[in-house]
Amino acid sequence: MSFLISAEDLAARLGRPNLRIIDGSWSLDGRDGRADFEQAHVPGAVFFDLDAVSNAASPLPHMMPSPAAFAAAAGALGVAAADQIVVYDTAGLFSAARVWWMFRTMGARDVRVLDGGLPLWRSQGRPLERGAATPRSASFQVDPVPGAVAELSDVRAAVGQGVQIVDARGAARFEGLAPEPRPGVRSGHMPGALNLPYGQLLNPDGTMKRGAALAQAFAGIGLDLDRPVITTCGSGVTAAMLTLGLAELGRPSRLYDGSWSEWGAREDTPVQTD
Template sequence: MTGATESTSPYLVSTDWLAEHLGAPGVAIVDASWHLPTANRDGAAEFVKAHIPGAVFFDIDAIADHATSLPHMLPDPVAFASAMRKLGVGDGMKIVVYDSVGLFSAARVWWTFRAFGKRDVAVLDGGLPKWIAEGRPLAEGEVIPQPRHFTARLDHALIASVEDMREASAKAAAPGGPQIIDARSAPRFRGDELEPRPGLRSGHIPGAHNLPWGNLVADGRLKPPAELEAAFAAVGYDPARPVVTTCGSGVTASILALGLAVLGRDAVPVYDGSWSEWGMRPDLPIAQGG
């Protein structure tokens, strides 16, 4: 694939750019590595063994709302600001997020920062795998950051609630109505495959379209804009209509939001609860099939 997205989008930075800015006081490097339980990988442990110099580790499951049984839901602004202060991520810094897969959980943390009002945040194109493949420096061991002040203000335009999704589903078939795009695999979307989390029904939100997140990624990198446009067009996406993204637990939905941001649609809400919430609610309708 080409590197077209490296220089054309403010939401992606290249490994060359990051290498030139290692140690810069105004740049915060955030390792957002997170893995599904089935992967048998520990992002925090892997961070200690090897990370980009100057990076801090963002634990998606720890920096979350612990008052709910839903996985890694956004915390409240006070809790988030406190967590970022401890990580040394402060106001006025450019935030660069990466993960150890290439492009997976980094998009979720990119969206999280934006949901708390930060705009100067980008994903490292190719992530840690590309950095390592290029023979760039690595650090190891625990990190003790210098605390910095962080101001967090929720941007509700980027966050979809279950009530927002209920309304979007009801209006999806209307002319000019909202579009719901689901990033899960096709078998999960259709309801042909059991959900990985126990207790969830199988299927999707009525009116949703399916665009598996892997269709936007090649070799751990977001595809070039022309290929992103084709992928969204293939599922009937209309840039003139409202759109919201969803998935299993709000992680891969953020990849769709990142792809849309690269295409110029930079205020796409993500359904934070996603199927982990909708699928467990017997009062909410579900659809099955293509």
């Protein structure tokens, strides 16, 4: 099964009783995703706030919350683990992959990402709604997937053991040529990491590459699809784009939740620039 769904297929499913549509829009520049949602969203959608549904005790941005906290947040949005879930964002393909990964990691089995997101949906003249969502609550039964989340210790071990680490940030940040957007975070990357900016997984229309073209995006940076992979980025959002792409190819991966926001801010983690 593909983890992507076309606008045409989603439009044909609108109104089904077990379909749950989630707007997972988030942007690094602080744009108010909820305000955009209330201006225009796919009919029946609810808004998922990445910053609010996070570990409030962590100093790192939008870290995965506890299973109980996630279940409460998902249930409040009217989403159950057994539902057919479709996630999209207003950028096209960006933060929706992170929400997809969170729901999958917490035990939802039928979760897909709208290929091309809201921009492609709009361009095809498909229906939109305005206003805040008022969902009926549901019960989300969590069943966390073991090993889906990579912790700092896992990445330390990966660096030492040669496990493949793939970074979704842009080349300038990866190579230490551009400053990090968060204060106190060093520039550069984990020793031995590979760089695959998430945009290289996309077609010109904002949809994700498929098949041989998608596989070549990973192979072109020297990644061996038959070996273990940890994905990373600035704060764990676009790393999920790499995880989604690998999943489309039938390849598992682990996502480093703390990503560079954690690694680059520490004084006891090695940093490479080149």
